[in-house]
Amino acid sequence: MKAFILAAGEGKRLRPYTENLPKCKVSLAGIPLIERQIETLVKSGINDITLLTGYHSQELNYLKMSTLHNPYYHCTNMVFTLMYAMEDIADLDSVIISYGDIIYDTDII
Template identity: 50%
Template sequence: MKAIILAAGRGSRLKEMTEKAPKCQVALGGIPMIERQIATFRQSGITDITLVTGYRGEMLRYDGVKNAINGEWETTNMVVTLFSAAQDFGDDLIVSYGDIVFEKRVLDALIAAPGEISVIVDRQWRPYWEARFEDPLSDAESLRLDEADCIVDIGQQVAAIDDIQGQYIGLMRFRGPGVETLRNVGNSLGKTQREWMNNRPLKQAYMTDLLMEMILCDHAVDAVPVDGGWLEIDTQNDYALAESLFSSRRSFPWFSPEGVAIP
């Protein structure tokens, strides 16, 4: 099993915090979140790790971690960043955003999932969103499941918060035929250059666009449900909230710093 961490972007919403270092090197409790994530992977037995860099990528060098580069990081998004490491996909692959931290239990749930394409879904997302946003609906996206807990809709704007069955966190797995689906869907859209969901071309496509394209092509995308256990650092408010948790070692029903590995 391999891991690819997508860490090419600058994180402009963090403003001066990323002027001299990549977004994923923002420290929580004195430890850069990328180092916490690498440690969590290793604690769960995953040591084949590739870090896809872009902005200030020369600062992201870690012993035992491979590097790939998205040379177009300023004008592209997550899907292009992922395919910059296509040579490292293998046949069992976990993909993670570089601006999240997660408890080991969240990663272990994904490792235990039997599906060919599996995506972590936070069922208890709402308390965390209420702590992050004055209006939780302003940043929430659609995620709907069928009776078999397969995702049927993801990454779209929503009109009512009660319509959301969970939140995507940026952590997923492709195994066996699922890796081939990943390659085939990405490559076919790259060749046609047609627009994806939300009228985004390939270069601006999000991972949720890629997953939605797989769903529309009748590939099963399994939800792996968890209850909290993760944080995203996308804004200065996100950072302030996360830093308060790590510095004080406080735990909430939706997150415990003690569950995150320490390098």
């Protein structure tokens, strides 16, 4: 199973927290949302994870994960960003597609 995390959003409604960070890097109890999500996926046995990036994508480089970048994030939406992964998704039997700014538990996976 492979997971794709939509992490291109600006999070304009979360300003000033997202002034220089993608929305998925906003922290909850000191841990960025994206790190919580990756940890949950890995605990569920999913290690093949690709981040679909956009706004301040360089802020996600520390994660050392596979990425696909939407250079048009500022004038498109999540569906457009997901299109960057469609070629990879088409060949998969099972896939998880998730927003980068949500929290869920391994029970959901």
